[in-house]
Structures are given as structure tokens and as C-alpha cells.
Amino acid sequence: MKSLQYFYLALLLVLLIPGGCKKDPPPVIIPEASDEKKFIYNALSTYYFWEKQVPSLSKALYETNKDSLNAFLNKSSDPEALFYKLLYKYGEVDKFSFIVDNYTELDDWLAGVSKxxxxxxxxxxxxxxxxxxxxxxxxxxxxxxxxxxxxxxxxxxxxxxxxxxxxxxxxxxxxxxxxxxxxxxxxxxxxxxxxxxxxxxxxxxIMENPILLDTIMDVDGIKVGYLVYNGFSNSYDVKIGTTYDIELNNVMGRFKNGNISKLILDLRYNSGGYISTAIYLASMIHSTNTSLVFAKSQFNDLLTSYYLTNYGQDYFNQHFQDKIPATGNTPETPINSLGIGEIYAITTSETASASEMLINGLRPYITVKQVGTNTYGKNVGSFTIKDYIDNAGTVNPRHRWAMQPVVLKIANSADFSDFTNGLSPDIEASEYAVDLLPFGDPEEDLLKACLDDIRGVKSAAVVRLSPFRPFKSTSDMSPLNRMMYTDKIPPLPEDIR
CATH class of the missing domain: 2.30.42.10 (PDZ domain)
Structure with missing residues (x-):
């Protein structure tokens, strides 16, 4: 009887002890993050120019704990929210990186195609x-x-x-x-x-042809080439049967055969484009000496180490070129180079990225007289990054997201890249919003400022302020506005790390 009393007493004590009968809670299972979110994180932590300035992009935080990375990625409501969360001071420092949920749309934009x-x-x-x-x-x-x-x-x-x-x-x-x-x-x-x-x-x-107008003008016996060029595009246009790079080269061939001694390059609405096209145009203007450095690229520490190890120091140099490489539709084409020592560049606040790269890259070699107003001030460029699953360019079939993040900074051969406030004009002039004369009209404000200088006429600055407050332009509504990009497919993240 006494032993039975001890049994009930022991049972009562067990029941009264807090947690005495509780089981260990089941382990928390953290769901695997989606392919889209993992793609965004891996790409930005590998290629992003400001990767070091974003603590969350440090791989060291998650190398030993995959669950903690999944937990971090799953906190974002969707891939787009995650992307912009990981950018460095978006809208203040990084004003340019963006992402799309359908890379076909991005490919069309890059080709200059729009409805x-x-x-x-x-x-x-x-x-x-x-x-x-x-x-x-x-x-x-x-x-x-x-x-x-x-x-x-x-x-x-x-x-x-x-x-x-x-x-x-x-x-x-x-x-x-x-x-x-x-x-x-x-x-x-x-x-x-x-x-x-x-x-x-x-x-x-429509695929917009960036070459709006090219003509040779006689200015008091001086032959002057005038080119209105609205974008650094290298697309193949079936209507003209060639690429815009080759068409641009053809224009320079006509200028060369026309014995021009001055060139006016109208970049007032040119907000950028392909780095390769800027290099070809610089070569058409100045030199096809491929030993000369036109520009230098700077990357984050990870990419810098990878490129240095695999390709050497010269990988970061962008040289003048003597030919435009063959494509699937066009043969290799020798570059027509003017070899002139002075050009005029018409600029406005919409002149950006690859246009600024061209002006900045030519300045160590020739005189670039800038006419107009300050350029925008963009010295960084991007890759088009898709979720590649091999080095042949095969894309993950489970989603169509792609991004255009800032991955590089561009300097000229003298290492100058500090123009985030824009490049300042040598001759100030502006166009008047409600009195726009046709391109090529010698009385058009910005062209006239160039022609006056060629004639040796030292006229006062022609800056007619618009009576109206500007709102937005077509360019402001373009996702690729002020973008500068390379057409190279980047190495896979796993090959870099």
C-alpha cells in the first residue's frame, strides 16, 4: 500500500513540474528561396559595383548557414522588392540599376525596338x-x-x-x-x-535609327561634317541591310571622301548605349592605332581579381580599334578614320553615359570643343545579366527575370572619371523650346554657335532660357535612359568565386 502511495506521489510531482511532459518543439523548416531571388542575390553579390557598400551582399554572412540566406531572401515580398532592397542608396548614388521580369522586353529595348x-x-x-x-x-x-x-x-x-x-x-x-x-x-x-x-x-x-542626319557644309570655304547622332546602338536593321555601327562607319567614309577638316557631332539628345560603339566612333574620329588606350574599366574587387588572374592587366583597357568585327549578318569591316585633331560636340543635360565616355576618352588625344550646356554626369555602366546556367549562354528555363545593374566605372586613358556633375561646355548655348529650327539649319542656336566659332566669330553666349518649366521628355520615360552597357556575357558566379 505504501509503495502505491509513493507511485501516485511521484506521478503528481511529474505532472506539477512545468514542461515535464512537453516534447521538444519540431525544428523550424525554412523554405528554399525561389530561383528568382537566388539569381538576384548571387548576381548582385558577384557583379554589383557597390557590392562592398551593401552589408547584406556579403557572402560571408551565409556561407556556413544556408537556412539563414533563405530566411533573408524570403523576407522580401517579391524578386523586384529584393533587388531594389539590395542596391546601394538607390535613387541617390545608384540611380541607374533596374530589373525586369521578362528578358525579351529588355532585349528589345537594347536593340532599340519599341512600339x-x-x-x-x-x-x-x-x-x-x-x-x-x-x-x-x-x-x-x-x-x-x-x-x-x-x-x-x-x-x-x-x-x-x-x-x-x-x-x-x-x-x-x-x-x-x-x-x-x-x-x-x-x-x-x-x-x-x-x-x-x-x-x-x-x-x-519600330527600331530607331540613331543616325538622324549627316551632311557636309561649306563654312567660308571650310568643309564641315555635321552628324546628328541620337544613340550608341549596334543593332542590325533590315531596312538598311546592315548594323548601325557599319552605317556610322559609312557616314565617316563619306565625310572622309568629302575632305572635311572639321566635325560637328550633335549629341544633344544622345543619352548613351553600347560601350563598343563609343570605341568604334572614337576610332572613326581619331585613330585606328590599336595600341592606344581610349578608356579604362573599373570593377568591384571580386571581378577585378578574376579578370586580372585570367586575362591580365590589359583587360581593363579599352583600346582604339581598326575594324568592326563580323556578325551573323555582316562581314568584318575596316574602320574609316578621319584622323582629325579637333571636333565640336553639341551637348545638353540629356547627353549622358556613352556620349560622355566618348568626349572624355577623346580629350587626352584631340581638342573637343563642347558647345551647349552641361552634360548629365554618368560615369558608370552595366552588364545585361540573365540567370545563365552555363557558359554557352543558356538561361534558366524556370523564370525570365533579368537585370541591368551598375557593374563598372569608366575613366579615360589619363584616369579621369570625376564628372558626376557633368562635363562643362567650352561655349555656352541652348535651344529655345518654342522656336526649334530644323537640324542642319545654320541659324539653329546650337549649330550656329559651332559655325560661328569655326568662322572665328567670337559671339556672346547664346543661352535663351525657356519661359516654361520642363516636366519630362521621351527619354525620361525610357528604361534605358542614360544607360551605358557592354554586350559581353559575364562569367558565371560560380566560376568567379
């Missing part, structure tokens, strides 16, 4: 008291609906589908792939008034 009516315009506030906007066409794409409709540089519009443009509705009215009718206006120096002209436009898929 558009074919106009480049800028929007301004009509006055300082309302949100109403006026649009001014700056140029029209070749072989576009806008060109077919007779639209031209300097045309003014205020209405789309009978609705006044505002800073609220401009996106829905102008940047949708649907038909619309544009209502045009006149400006009398004070107000804009509808003039009764309207044009119906239907967007189509």
Missing part, C-alpha cells in the same frame, strides 16, 4: 499656376507613322483625344500602345491656342 508613333518630345508646364502641359516635338523617327503624317521638329501639341495634357494623365494618353489623335497648337509669345490641326496616329514596332 511607338515615332516622335521624341519634351513636355513643359504651360504656366506656373496649373498642372496643364504642352508637348514640343524635338525630332521624328525615320519611316515612322509620325513621319508619314508629316510631323516635324518644332510642332507643338496640347491635346490627346481632345483631352488637355496634364501631369496626371500624360502617361495614359501618350505612353499606351493604342491609337490616339494629337491636337496641335500655336504659340503667340504668351499663350498656346489650338489651331484646328489634328493627326491620328497608330503606334507600330
Amino acid at each position: 511607338t508613333v515615332g516622335i521624341n518630345f519634351k513636355l513643359y508646364y504651360i504656366d506656373n499656376t496649373s498642372n496643364k502641359l504642352v508637348g514640343i516635338i524635338r525630332y521624328v523617327y525615320k519611316d515612322s507613322p509620325a513621319e508619314d503624317a508629316g510631323l516635324k521638329r518644332g510642332d507643338i501639341f496640347t491635346h490627346i483625344n481632345d483631352q488637355q495634357l496634364t501631369d496626371v494623365n500624360y502617361k495614359s494618353l501618350l505612353f499606351t500602345n493604342v491609337n490616339y489623335t494629337m491636337g496641335f497648337a500655336d504659340y503667340n509669345g504668351t499663350t498656346f491656342t489650338l489651331n484646328g490641326r489634328s493627326v491620328a496616329l497608330t503606334p507600330i514596332e
Whole structure:
């Protein structure tokens, strides 16, 4: 009987002890992060120029604990949120990196393909008291609906589908792939008034030819080549049967055969493009001596170590070139080089990245007279990064995400790269928003400033301030605005580490 009492007493004590009958909690199972999130993390921690400045990108944090990396990645609601979370001071320092969920869309952008009516315009506030906007066409794409409709540089519009443009509705009215009718206006120096002209436009898929105009001008007996060049594109255009690199080379061949002694390169709306095209253009202007260094690339520590080990110090140098390599559609092409010692570069705040690389890269070798206003100030470039699963360029079939992060900084052969505030003009001039003369007109403000200097006329700076507050331009709405990029496929992260 006593032993039974001891048994019940022991049982009671066990029941009264907190946790006495509790089992150990099951281990927390952290789900594997998605392929998309792992791709974003691995790419940024490997290639991103500011990788060292983002503590979360340090692989050392997660090398011994895969679960902690999965937990970190899973905190972000979606791949896009994770990407922008991992950028260094996005919007302040890194203003350029971006990501897309469909790399076909990115490939089209890089090729210069978009669905558009074919106009480049800028929007301004009509006055300082309302949100109403006026649009001014700056140029029209070749072989576009806008060109077919007779639209031209300097045309003014205020209405789309009978609705006044505002800073609220401009996106829905102008940047949708649907038909619309544009209502045009006149400006009398004070107000804009509808003039009764309207044009119906239907967007189509267009590849923009960056060579808008090339001509040879006679300036008091001096032969001057004038080129309006709007983007460093290397795409193959079936309409002209060649690449834009080769077409650019053909233009320089015509200039060379025309015995020009001066070149005016109009980059006022050129916000960038391929680094390789900038190198070819520099070679067309100055020299095909491939021993000369045009520019230098700087990468993060990881990529620098990889490239140095595998390719040597000269990998970081971008040399002048004597030929444009063959492509699937075009043969190897010798570069037509002018070999001139001075050029004029027309610039504005929209002149950026590869345009600035060209100006900065040529300056150690020739005189570049910059005419206009300060450039934008972008000295960094990017790779197109997809989720490659081998060195042959095969992409992970389980998703279509791709990114265009900043991966490199560009300096010239003298190691100068400090132009984040823009490159300053030697001759100040500007175009007047409501009085845009055709390109090539010798009285057009920016071209005239160049021609006056060639003639030896020391005119005062022609800076006519716009009476209207600028809002946005077509370029501002482009995802590749101010981008500078290389067409090389980067090595796989696992090959680098």
C-alpha cells in the first residue's frame, strides 16, 4: 500500500513540474528561396559595383548557414522588392540599376525596338499656376507613322483625344500602345491656342535609327561634317541591310571622301548605349592605332581579381580599334578614320553615359570643343545579366527575370572619371523650346554657335532660357535612359568565386 502511495506521489510531482511532459518543439523548416531571388542575390553579390557598400551582399554572412540566406531572401515580398532592397542608396548614388521580369522586353529595348508613333518630345508646364502641359516635338523617327503624317521638329501639341495634357494623365494618353489623335497648337509669345490641326496616329514596332542626319557644309570655304547622332546602338536593321555601327562607319567614309577638316557631332539628345560603339566612333574620329588606350574599366574587387588572374592587366583597357568585327549578318569591316585633331560636340543635360565616355576618352588625344550646356554626369555602366546556367549562354528555363545593374566605372586613358556633375561646355548655348529650327539649319542656336566659332566669330553666349518649366521628355520615360552597357556575357558566379 505504501509503495502505491509513493507511485501516485511521484506521478503528481511529474505532472506539477512545468514542461515535464512537453516534447521538444519540431525544428523550424525554412523554405528554399525561389530561383528568382537566388539569381538576384548571387548576381548582385558577384557583379554589383557597390557590392562592398551593401552589408547584406556579403557572402560571408551565409556561407556556413544556408537556412539563414533563405530566411533573408524570403523576407522580401517579391524578386523586384529584393533587388531594389539590395542596391546601394538607390535613387541617390545608384540611380541607374533596374530589373525586369521578362528578358525579351529588355532585349528589345537594347536593340532599340519599341512600339511607338515615332516622335521624341519634351513636355513643359504651360504656366506656373496649373498642372496643364504642352508637348514640343524635338525630332521624328525615320519611316515612322509620325513621319508619314508629316510631323516635324518644332510642332507643338496640347491635346490627346481632345483631352488637355496634364501631369496626371500624360502617361495614359501618350505612353499606351493604342491609337490616339494629337491636337496641335500655336504659340503667340504668351499663350498656346489650338489651331484646328489634328493627326491620328497608330503606334507600330519600330527600331530607331540613331543616325538622324549627316551632311557636309561649306563654312567660308571650310568643309564641315555635321552628324546628328541620337544613340550608341549596334543593332542590325533590315531596312538598311546592315548594323548601325557599319552605317556610322559609312557616314565617316563619306565625310572622309568629302575632305572635311572639321566635325560637328550633335549629341544633344544622345543619352548613351553600347560601350563598343563609343570605341568604334572614337576610332572613326581619331585613330585606328590599336595600341592606344581610349578608356579604362573599373570593377568591384571580386571581378577585378578574376579578370586580372585570367586575362591580365590589359583587360581593363579599352583600346582604339581598326575594324568592326563580323556578325551573323555582316562581314568584318575596316574602320574609316578621319584622323582629325579637333571636333565640336553639341551637348545638353540629356547627353549622358556613352556620349560622355566618348568626349572624355577623346580629350587626352584631340581638342573637343563642347558647345551647349552641361552634360548629365554618368560615369558608370552595366552588364545585361540573365540567370545563365552555363557558359554557352543558356538561361534558366524556370523564370525570365533579368537585370541591368551598375557593374563598372569608366575613366579615360589619363584616369579621369570625376564628372558626376557633368562635363562643362567650352561655349555656352541652348535651344529655345518654342522656336526649334530644323537640324542642319545654320541659324539653329546650337549649330550656329559651332559655325560661328569655326568662322572665328567670337559671339556672346547664346543661352535663351525657356519661359516654361520642363516636366519630362521621351527619354525620361525610357528604361534605358542614360544607360551605358557592354554586350559581353559575364562569367558565371560560380566560376568567379
